[in-house]
Amino acid sequence: METSNDVIDLLVVGGGTAGIVGAKTASRLGARVVLVERARTGGDCLWTGCVPSKTLLSAAAAAVGPRAGVNPALAPDGATGRMDFSAVRARIAAAITTIEPDDSPASLKAVGVTVRHGAARFTGPGRAEIDGEEIRFHQALVATGSDPVLPPIPGLDRAHVVTSETVWDLEELPQHLVIIGGGPIACELGQAFARLGARVVMLVRSRILPKEDPDAAAIIRSSLTQDGVHIIEDIAVEDVTSAASQDSSDATAGTAGRDGRGEAVNLVRTGDGRSFPADTILVAAGRRARTKGLGLELVGVDLDEKGHVLVDAAMRTSSPTIWAAGDVTPNPDFTHLAGVYASTAASNAVLGVRRAVSRTVPRVTYTSPEVAAVGITSPEGANQRVSTIEHADADRAITENQVAGFTRLVMDRRGRILGGTIVGPRAGETLGELTLAVHQKLSTRDLAGVTHPYPTYNDGLWNAAIADARTALEIPLVRAAMSALVYFTRWRLTHKSTHHSGEASDTKQLE
Ligand SMILES: Cc1cc2nc3c(=O)[nH]c(=O)nc-3n(C[C@H](O)[C@H](O)[C@H](O)COP(=O)(O)OP(=O)(O)OC[C@H]3O[C@@H](n4cnc5c(N)ncnc54)[C@H](O)[C@@H]3O)c2cc1C
Numbered sequence: 001m002e003t004s005n006d007v008i009d010l011l012v013v014g015g016g017t018a019g020i021v022g023a024k025t026a027s028r029l030g031a032r033v034v035l036v037e038r039a040r041t042g043g044d045c046l047w048t049g050c051v052p053s054k055t056l057l058s059a060a061a062a063a064v065g066p067r068a069g070v071n072p073a074l075a076p077d078g079a080t081g082r083m084d085f086s087a088v089r090a091r092i093a094a095a096i097t098t099i100e101p102d103d104s105p106a107s108l109k110a111v112g113v114t115v116r117h118g119a120a121r122f123t124g125p126g127r128a129e130i131d132g133e134e135i136r137f138h139q140a141l142v143a144t145g146s147d148p149v150l151p152p153i154p155g156l157d158r159a160h161v162v163t164s165e166t167v168w169d170l171e172e173l174p175q176h177l178v179i180i181g182g183g184p185i186a187c188e189l190g191q192a193f194a195r196l197g198a199r200v201v202m203l204v205r206s207r208i209l210p211k212e213d214p215d216a217a218a219i220i221r222s223s224l225t226q227d228g229v230h231i232i233e234d235i236a237v238e239d240v241t242s243a244a245s246q247d248s249s250d251a252t253a254g255t256a257g258r259d260g261r262g263e264a265v266n267l268v269r270t271g272d273g274r275s276f277p278a279d280t281i282l283v284a285a286g287r288r289a290r291t292k293g294l295g296l297e298l299v300g301v302d303l304d305e306k307g308h309v310l311v312d313a314a315m316r317t318s319s320p321t322i323w324a325a326g327d328v329t330p331n332p333d334f335t336h337l338a339g340v341y342a343s344t345a346a347s348n349a350v351l352g353v354r355r356a357v358s359r360t361v362p363r364v365t366y367t368s369p370e371v372a373a374v375g376i377t378s379p380e381g382a383n384q385r386v387s388t389i390e391h392a393d394a395d396r397a398i399t400e401n402q403v404a405g406f407t408r409l410v411m412d413r414r415g416r417i418l419g420g421t422i423v424g425p426r427a428g429e430t431l432g433e434l435t436l437a438v439h440q441k442l443s444t445r446d447l448a449g450v451t452h453p454y455p456t457y458n459d460g461l462w463n464a465a466i467a468d469a470r471t472a473l474e475i476p477l478v479r480a481a482m483s484a485l486v487y488f489t490r491w492r493l494t495h496k497s498t499h500h501s502g503e504a505s506d507t508k509q510l511e
């Protein structure tokens, strides 16, 4: 029976992907592990991130179906085209319910993890408290995730605003949705809501998908526009006014986002003087690490200038017995990374080793078409080159009439694959192979030498590798060697056939 005075091996703070994977890894290795979660295990990915957003996208794709690319609200038949949003909500709830057992307290307990409900706070070296009760630990893993950022836009706090955490509580499909932001959240949710029938305006400070290849962003811009999303890039949001803030006597107007006649009551004004009506404003303008009130300063854990917990390549913080993983660190915010890095952190902690994490990080934005990327996506000097296959030349894309896309590889001087971008349907499924190639430092010749099935979107990757490997044959020395080989083979065969015809006539004479 464990008492609060026992010193546990690993205290895991946070029960999202990083916390769950870290705790299970350490427990399976034989460590005594306590995981503390203040809300519900499963975290962002299960409840408000990957699972609901991918289900919403799938429901939205099904909604447009054969009319893909046409916003139902803008359909020429004059019908409203708006989806039964309660059915979409039910589908999202069902997906969460199906996946939830993998992340549940029961699944943690099944591998020996003790789960505690409450908010944890470090109080000194080897000590923390959970809602005031002390717990002692040898080592700890910080896995508290991140929160959406609310930019300091005047009036935003009084308007009907949702973030990626609260958008799932909407009971009705927005009629006029203004999205502030242009990253993966804005693009995925913007496309989904437009396809379901909302009129969507996206206001972006930068260009959309600023971390991706500009050619990939251009395809997504065009696809979203076709779906009816009005995208305005390189724009500042000046302020937001709402009927509620103008007329405080109508207390319901601001929260419902519409007035008594169902009209949008928020006006979002941009720096160029335009105004956009909105019954709902979705803010998707980046995230901030969740470290407030954790007491990290009491245990010597340093943060970077943006407030992330600094970690080394082994996921150890500036405090030798405290480790961190997931969105709370400066690494990119992805579920797969949270899990893999937390597993490394936890095993390093309890085994007393310093294994470094891999820096090969794949990412996929699940718009239609998908954007999948890994490693270096644009050449970073004269020693790097690209090989691109446009999907207009990829047979599977042609047969499916889905030619808006490409596969682009970036190689070093010797043809070693450093990274690349794939845009197309299910591009994420091809990314695994490209990630393996980058991770294993394979060359385009390695990839070109492996037979790929025809016709697949994967062909794009293979053909981009073949095209690059073929350039090696253009080098004058290689060309000269090849020509010599062809000449010699021709000479040998000619000589052999002369010799054989002589043998044949000899045989005839013998007969
Ligand atoms: C809309 C959306 C879509 C996304 N889609 C994808 C996708 O398709 N693919 C992908 O790879 N990534 C996606 N992400 C990102 C992904 O969800 C996150 O990177 C991932 O969930 C981070 O996991 P985490 O464990 O670091 O944090 P979280 O999942 O946020 O978990 C942190 C946990 O810590 C708890 N906590 C915080 N403070 C304390 C405390 N003091 N005491 C106890 N508990 C505490 C919180 O309650 C929370 O449960 C998406 C994100 C969003 C918002």
Ligand SMILES: NC(=O)c1ccc[n+]([C@@H]2O[C@H](COP(=O)([O-])OP(=O)(O)OC[C@H]3O[C@@H](n4cnc5c(N)ncnc54)[C@H](O)[C@@H]3O)[C@@H](O)[C@H]2O)c1
Pocket: 151, 180, 181, 182, 183, 184, 185, 186, 188, 203, 204, 205, 206, 207, 208, 209, 210, 235, 236, 237, 284, 285, 286, 287, 332, 333, 334, 363, 364, 365, 366
């Ligand atoms: N498919 C996936 O893997 C997936 C999906 C969703 C989210 N995520 C993760 O979640 C993270 C957060 O996503 P995100 O989209 O919120 O953030 P982001 O940091 O990726 O993008 C933020 C966007 O908002 C814009 N922006 C910032 N401030 C603004 C302002 N005041 N006005 C207008 N535009 C503004 C930026 O220019 C940028 O386009 C992502 O970086 C990603 O790692 C991943």
